[in-house]
Amino acid sequence: MICRRMRIHFMSERKRPMFNLFKDQQLRSDKKLFCKVHEENVRQLKKWGVQVHASFEWLTYTAEELGSLAKAIGEFEYRDGPASKVVNEAIQVATLSLKIAEMFMTGEEKGVQWEKKR
Numbered sequence: 001m002i003c004r005r006m007r008i009h010f011m012s013e014r015k016r017p018m019f020n021l022f023k024d025q026q027l028r029s030d031k032k033l034f035c036k037v038h039e040e041n042v043r044q045l046k047k048w049g050v051q052v053h054a055s056f057e058w059l060t061y062t063a064e065e066l067g068s069l070a071k072a073i074g075e076f077e078y079r080d081g082p083a084s085k086v087v088n089e090a091i092q093v094a095t096l097s098l099k100i101a102e103m104f105m106t107g108e109e110k111g112v113q114w115e116k117k118r
């Protein structure tokens with residue numbers, strides 16, 4: 001009970017939030033965002049080609065990108081890192097996430113059969 005009171009008292013003394021606050025923009029700039037996603041997709045295809053992976057591998061790549069996004073946000077909040085780095089990492093996460101959604105929507109996750117090695 002004492003800790004709870006102290007915590008509430010401590011929070012009420014703050015004059016401004018500890019972190020920057022951002023309001024959901026409701027994807028109003030969706031054309032610009034999807035253009036960036038398309039550009040990232042083209043960049044990935046040039047770099048890696050068309051890839052075939054198990055769903056958990058795709059998830060692993062997305063988790064790695066999400067970690068990079070978390071790092072960029074941390075750098076932005078604590079070390080005056082550039083907002084552009086946050087945007088770039090978020091676009092990479094979005095691109096991979098949309099690729100996964102597309103694969104499952106079109107049934108492509110079942111389209112490639114691997115031969116078992118003997």
